[in-house]
Amino acid sequence: MSLPPPEPAIVVEHLTKTFAGMVAVNDISFTVGKGEIIGFLGPNGAGKSTTMRILTGYLPATSGKVTLCGFPITTRPDEVKRRIGYMPENNPLPEDMRVSEYLYFRGRLKEIPRRKLGPRIDEVLELCDLKRVRHKIIGKLSKGFRQRVGIAEAILAEPPVIIMDEPTIGLDPHQILIVRDLIASLRGRMAVLISSHILPEIEMTCDRVLIINQGRVVAQGTPAALRREILGGSTYELEVAGEAGALAAVLAGFDPPLRATREGEPDAAGFRAVTLAADRDEELGEPLLRALLARGLRVRGLSRGHPTLEDVFLAATRRSWDAVLPPAPRPAPAAPTGKVA
Amino acid sequence: MKHFFTILSHEIRMLLVSPSTYLAAVLFLAMMGFVFTGILDIYSQAPQEISPGSVFFQYFWLPVLFMVPLLTMKSLAEERRLGTMETLLTTPVTTSEVVLGKYGAAYALYVGLWASTGGFFYILKKFAGGVRVFDPWPLVGGYLFIAVSGLFFIAVGILASSLARNQAVAGILCFSMLFALIFGSWYLGNAAWLKAEDLHALRTAVNYGQIFRHYEDFTRGVVDLRQLLFYLSGTVLALIFSILSVEAKLLHG
Numbered sequence: 001m002s003l004p005p006p007e008p009a010i011v012v013e014h015l016t017k018t019f020a021g022m023v024a025v026n027d028i029s030f031t032v033g034k035g036e037i038i039g040f041l042g043p044n045g046a047g048k049s050t051t052m053r054i055l056t057g058y059l060p061a062t063s064g065k066v067t068l069c070g071f072p073i074t075t076r077p078d079e080v081k082r083r084i085g086y087m088p089e090n091n092p093l094p095e096d097m098r099v100s101e102y103l104y105f106r107g108r109l110k111e112i113p114r115r116k117l118g119p120r121i122d123e124v125l126e127l128c129d130l131k132r133v134r135h136k137i138i139g140k141l142s143k144g145f146r147q148r149v150g151i152a153e154a155i156l157a158e159p160p161v162i163i164m165d166e167p168t169i170g171l172d173p174h175q176i177l178i179v180r181d182l183i184a185s186l187r188g189r190m191a192v193l194i195s196s197h198i199l200p201e202i203e204m205t206c207d208r209v210l211i212i213n214q215g216r217v218v219a220q221g222t223p224a225a226l227r228r229e230i231l232g233g234s235t236y237e238l239e240v241a242g243e244a245g246a247l248a249a250v251l252a253g254f255d256p257p258l259r260a261t262r263e264g265e266p267d268a269a270g271f272r273a274v275t276l277a278a279d280r281d282e283e284l285g286e287p288l289l290r291a292l293l294a295r296g297l298r299v300r301g302l303s304r305g306h307p308t309l310e311d312v313f314l315a316a317t318r319r320s321w322d323a324v325l326p327p328a329p330r331p332a333p334a335a336p337t338g339k340v341a
Numbered sequence: 342m343k344h345f346f347t348i349l350s351h352e353i354r355m356l357l358v359s360p361s362t363y364l365a366a367v368l369f370l371a372m373m374g375f376v377f378t379g380i381l382d383i384y385s386q387a388p389q390e391i392s393p394g395s396v397f398f399q400y401f402w403l404p405v406l407f408m409v410p411l412l413t414m415k416s417l418a419e420e421r422r423l424g425t426m427e428t429l430l431t432t433p434v435t436t437s438e439v440v441l442g443k444y445g446a447a448y449a450l451y452v453g454l455w456a457s458t459g460g461f462f463y464i465l466k467k468f469a470g471g472v473r474v475f476d477p478w479p480l481v482g483g484y485l486f487i488a489v490s491g492l493f494f495i496a497v498g499i500l501a502s503s504l505a506r507n508q509a510v511a512g513i514l515c516f517s518m519l520f521a522l523i524f525g526s527w528y529l530g531n532a533a534w535l536k537a538e539d540l541h542a543l544r545t546a547v548n549y550g551q552i553f554r555h556y557e558d559f560t561r562g563v564v565d566l567r568q569l570l571f572y573l574s575g576t577v578l579a580l581i582f583s584i585l586s587v588e589a590k591l592l593h594g
Contacts, residue, residue, distance in 0.1 A: 020593075056431040059591065081433040088431075092424030096359065108347045109432040153428075 007070040009034050009161050009191030010055065015064035017050055017215075024050045026215035027064070034160070035188040039202035039209045040195040041313055047215040048195045049089050052163050055193070056086045069160055082111065085154035085190075089165040091147055095139030099130060099149055102138060103156060110157040120156065127185075128152040129178055143170040151179065155186070162192045168201055180205050199309040209309065211316045219316040227307050230315045233279040235261075235305030236288065241270040242297035250291045256280065258288070271300050344434045348442025349449075352416075356450050365411050369404055369454050376400050377461045392476045394462065395560035398483035402523050404454075405494050406516060412450055413498025414512035416443040417587060418505050430591070440499065440584050448495045455487045479560045486559035490552065493572045494519060496579035503586040526550045 010032040017025040025047040032038050042048045053059040055066060057077045065072065071079040094102060100121060107117040125131050128148040133141060138149060147170060154162050167183075168176050176198070183205050186192055196202050202209060203223050211219040211226075219226055236258075240247060251258040256279050264273040278284055285304060292299050356362045380393050389396075417440070420426040429439055462480060501515035502508075529535060529547045536544070548554070555568045 053427075058427055058431050078433050081431060084431065086428065086431045088424065088427045090424060092428060094423065094425055096355065105347070105351050106428075106432070108351075109344055109429075109434055111343075111433060 007067070008032060009036070009069060010193070011065075011067040012051075012055070013065040013067075015051065015054065015066060016062050017047075017054060017059070018062045023215055025054070025061075028212065028215070028217050030210055030217060030220060032161075032191050032193060034191055036208065037183065037187055037192045037194070037206045039206035040193055040212070041199070041202060041209060041309075042195075042212040043317055046212050046317075048212060049165055051212070052086075052165050052193065052195065053088075055163055056084055057081055058086075083159050083161055085157060085159040085162040087150045087154040087162075087164040087167055091150035093138045093146055093149060095137075097138055098135055099138060099141075100125070100134045102149065103153060106153050107156055112157055120158075124152040124156055127155070127182060144172060144175045147171055148175070148179070151182065155182075155190070158190070160190055162186065162190050164192070164194045166196055167194060168196060168198055176201065199313060203309040209312075211313060213317045219312070223309055223312070226309075226312045226316070228281050230312045231307050232281075233277060234281055234284070235307070236276040236278070236285065237301070237303050237305060238274045238276060238288075238292075238299070239271045239301040240274060240292065240297050240299050241266070241272070242295070246295045246297055247274070247292075250288075250295050250297070251276065253291060254278070254284065254288070258284070271298075275305070342438060342441075344432075344438045345442050345445070348434070348438060349445045352443055352446030353449060356446055361411075362450065365408065366454055366457070369408055370457060372404060372407075373397075373400075373458050374461065376403070377458075381465070392479045392560075393465075394476065394480040394483055397458075397461075398479075398486060398556060398560055401487060401490070401556060405490075405523065406519055408451065408454065409494045409498045409519060410501070410512040410515040412447045413495060413502050414508045414515060415502070416447060416499060417502040417583070418508050418511040421506050421590070422508070426587070436584050436587050440503070440580060440587060444495060444499045444580060444583075447498065448491060451491050451495055452488055455484065455491070459484075478562055482559040482562050482564075483556075485564065486556050489559075489569060489572050490555065493575040493579065494522075496576040496583070497522065500579045500583045500586070503583040523552050527553050530554075 008031050010030075012031070013029050015025055015028045016023070028047075028051060040048050040052070050059065054061045055068065055073070057073050057080050060074070067073070068080045069083045071083070073080050097105070103121045103124065104117060107121065108114075112120060125134055128151055130145065130148055130152060133145055136145075138146065141149070147167065151164070151167055154164060168179050171179060180201060183192060183194065187207070194202065194206065206223075208220065208222055209226060210217060219230055221229065247260070251260060258276045258278050260274050261277045262273075262275040266272040276288075283304070285302060289299060289302055377397060380396050383389065384393055417426075420429065420439075426439075430436065497518050498515045501518060502511040505511040505514060526547055530551050534540075535547065549567065550571060555565075555571070558565055558568065
């Protein structure tokens with residue numbers, strides 16, 4: 001395979017797809033750099049699979065432009081397909097072939113020379129931990145093995161772009177770990193676009209996240225940037241004993257002020273749990289602790305809340321629904337509080 | 342057409358390792374064996390005017406109606422049902438290569454099965470002693486007819502498979518289309534209302550497409566270019582429609 005030109009791996013500009021008048025993908029634009037791992041998130045029916053199918057050249061777009069490794073998908077579909085490893089949703093596989101036979105057949109279709117194909121198949125079987133089942137019939141394999149056959153097939157030709165639609169669905173935690181390591185090992189060599197519903201997975205594996213809802217991109221960036229952008233500010237969990245008025249005074253002393261969003265009842269020792277929210281993202285832990293102690297309040301615990309990608313996802317998709325639904329008289333919902341790590 | 346041979350050899354391989362192929366082959370040979378022994382019975386009782394070879398091929402429609410749907414119904418319908426069409430078409434393979442590869446494999450098996458009936462005649466020749474029992478040329482004509490008409494019949498099967506998602510529906514559709522093609526033209530050719538003077542052009546067209554008449558001509562040693570053209574144009578048309586059908590289903594989901 002010739003070296004791809006030095007453009008970004010995937011460039012999507014104003015992509016729109018309609019099915020019989022229904023808009024599935026609505027004016028999506030994004031870029032994936034070389035060797036970058038991108039998580040593609042969205043509720044069911046958001047247009048993730050449709051977008052991925054358009055990127056692979058399987059479905060034609062209604063309008064917009066997709067360039068893959070510098071090749072426009074409409075005029076050079078062959079070049080694009082040579083540079084893609086694709087694992088569709090539900091991972092369809094032929095039932096009556098052996099694993100190694102299937103990989104050999106796919107390798108030939110992907111134009112891997114015969115003499116390289118044998119060693120390469122051994123390599124991907126090893127990578128995906130499939131050596132034990134290489135002579136088994138695919139129809140008789142368990143779900144976990146089938147998923148890994150799909151992944152092995154996607155990386156077989158070492159394409160510069162890999163697109164996987166829910167690769168970890170149906171895997172047990174041990175297998176998810178293997179798949180996660182496998183995907184992480186592709187970083188820097190191949191651009192990977194993964195859609196998943198398992199958000200911690202995405203957060204751990206991906207460099208950047210793209211959230212789409214109702215066919216539009218509602219947020220994109222690194223998980224940390226998204227947290228700042230979507231949720232804004234930070235939260236703290238505090239266990240404190242002392243006068244209620246003193247705590248309020250300390251909180252008001254910060255600029256902008258910290259708010260107590262939730263306050264528990266005092267326990268036997270007089271400590272109560274308080275959740276604090278700040279509009280800024282910077283670290284306030286230490287000054288807060290100093291101020292509390294200076295006021296004579298007793299502190300048993302202080303920790304910063306770590307909103308998960310799930311919070312970001314829920315907030316981003318909710319926000320986009322509010323924006324898309326025609327009458328929106330209600331105010332934008334407050335950012336959800338983060339969970340304590 | 343770089344991938345045509347990859348798909349063709351893969352499909353032939355999959356047919357050869359599939360037990361259903363052997364089952365179909367046994368059924369086919371058993372059926373044709375019965376036909377053959379039936380013919381021999383008749384010939385042993387009284388002398389007949391026509392060669393047993395040409396009588397044997399008179400029953401060509403029997404395996405065509407049952408074997409062609411069995412051989413082709415799985416090809417595209419199963420790929421679509423399993424969703425493997427998506428993985429296949431996201432490799433640098435064109436729809437035409439997929440359709441032609443599957444068509445080629447089904448046709449090779451069809452011709453292979455018919456060629457194996459040559460064994461019947463070989464045994465007859467060996468044990469009946471001498472060539473005088475039958476003339477080999479109607480046999481050659483008969484096999485040529487099978488090979489040429491098979492091109493069209495298998496293409497019809499592939500077209501039926503490209504239209505349906507379900508194998509059984511594809512099989513029934515193929516059976517119906519072949520039935521209409523073989524017996525429909527025969528029925529129309531004998532219809533009284535077509536004999537009216539005004540319908541002369543239509544009658545000529547129906548007569549041109551009479552598959553039973555083609556068979557008679559071939560076994561008599563008459564290879565008419567118009568008949569060859571009928572099968573070839575039918576094949577090309579059915580394959581083009583199959584390719585369009587696969588692509589249309591991509592566009593409309």
